[in-house]
Amino acid sequence: MSTVLLVHAKGGPPLGHVLARAAARADVHLLALSELPPTVVASASRLCASVVRPTEAERSDLVALIVSLAEAVGADAVLTFSEYAVVAVAEACEALALPGAGAAAALARDKRRMRQTWHRNGLPQPAFHPVTTRTDLHEAAAVLPVPMLLKAAWSAGSTAHQIIGSPREADAAWRRSRATMAESAQLGFAELHVAEADAQYVVEEIVTGDAARWFDDPGWGDYVSVEGVVTDGVFRPVCVSGRMPTVEPFTERASLTPALLPPNLQDRVVDLARDAVDALGLRDCGTHTEIKLGPDGRMWLIETAARLGGAMTVPQIEEVFGLDLVGMLVDHLLGRPVDWPERALGPDQARGAAGSLVVLAVDGRGEAWPDRRVWDFSVVRETVALSEGATLSVVPESSLPDGTTVPVYDPAGGANTMAALCLLSAPDARTVLRDFTTLIDALPTVLPSAGHAATRSVSTVRSVPAVPGPVAAERSVPAPRSGSAERSVPASRPVSAAPEPEGAHV
DSSP, rough: OOOOEEOOSSSOOOOOHHHHHHTTTEEEEESSSOOOOHHHHHHHHHHEEEEEOOOHHTSHHHHHHHHHHHHHTTOOOOEEEOGHHHHHHHHHHHHTTTOSSSSGGGTTTOOHHHHHHHHHHOOOOOOEESSSHHHHHHHHHSSSSHHHHHHHTTTTTTTOOEEOSSSGGGGHHHHHHHHHHHHHHHHHHHHOOGGGGGGEEEEEEOOOGGGGTSSSSOOOSEEEEEEEETTEEEEEEEEEEEEOOBBTTTTTOEEEEEEEOOOOHHHHHHHHHHHHHHHHHHOSEEEEEEEEEEEGGGGEEEEEEEEOOTTTTTHHHHHHHHHHHHHHHHHHTOOOOOOOOSOOGGGGGGGSSSEEEEEOOOOSSSSSSOOOOOOOHHHHHOOOOOTEEEEHHHHHHHHTTTTTOOOOOOOTGGGGOOOOOEEESSHHHOOOOOOOOHHHHHHHHHSSSSOTOOOOOOGGGGGGGOOOOSOOOTOOOOOOOSSSSOOEEESOOOOOOOOOOOOOOO
């Protein structure tokens, strides 16, 4: 049997999901650069030929560590599903002469170089300026229209995003973003290989989206992601995932598969994703390309990653389209033939729909919950009525344990302040969208109160300054995760009278 070295770090699809599918294709040796979720430890011992937890000294040269371990176990393929390990794994594959993303992997991590590459290729994207110093930021603020968006060039999950409403806010935004990146690094959400990554930023024009021009139904967000792979340098689109509107500034709330785009519009989106991936020059890897949808058919590239989509994107695709992308990618890297879709799959090929909802302490209007609440999936299961045929589950690997106080939402922290991740399966995407709206509206009411002693005054997200103060001390460390032990509840109860969601407002 072939041998695979899987490099695990924070982010990506649930580890339990990845291990089960990779181990079905090959002997898996696991290099754990992050702590294994407690609920995955047992399955990792059962599914993996070995589990290696390197010392800090061994991690000092990550590429050398990966190469050394791959040679020791006789790896026929090396891969990762974590954004933070993509560059190190790509460089290790180059040194080992194994298939991988190639030297272009860094272009799909560094948002500055990514945008510069797309600019040279004439691809549509927001105006931008690379930033490495406070002086750079002031120079960018003097020429870009406000409001503008400050991003950490190597971040993920909307971490350290800061909206700058005027040049006067630049200094505070700079301090806040740098502090947030330092806090995220302490939680394990940081680039693992590029030493200077924490000092690199980009500031961008904020373009105006218009979901109503693309979707027939209200409630969709104004951006989508094209999921795919690159094999031997050829881009192979798999499908398009839609979103609900983000939470200010641009924190993702929900992903839905499939996106209900008309075929002609899906084709346009996929064509732009192809141009974006081709321009970067990726070779053998998963891809995840986000695209902003605007008025009059306009589109702007947000970013492309040299790995499969994170959170529940991969499990959603498997459920809806019957494609095991983890196993298919492993097979390709091992040199086996793979039957990739001839073109991006759409609603007509879907067998139902699936979506993942990030539980944040904000309501459907983007307002912070009026008081503190305790996360308890059993309460959600028993009290929130969903549509007939819908099934709701929680992903423990990406969720706080029941009984934990829901963190106050921090706009700068993005997904770092999530309480849980829920997966919902339904007969169609409209039902997923409607039931997610029901859940978002219900959570601040049905979840137990944290009690008077733990309650604190929280301002609404809409009134949070562009550059908020330090992160609240009670902000949670992301909880232990398990992608294989989901608690499910069939939604056999009648449909609740959920209000129609408003149109996209981001």
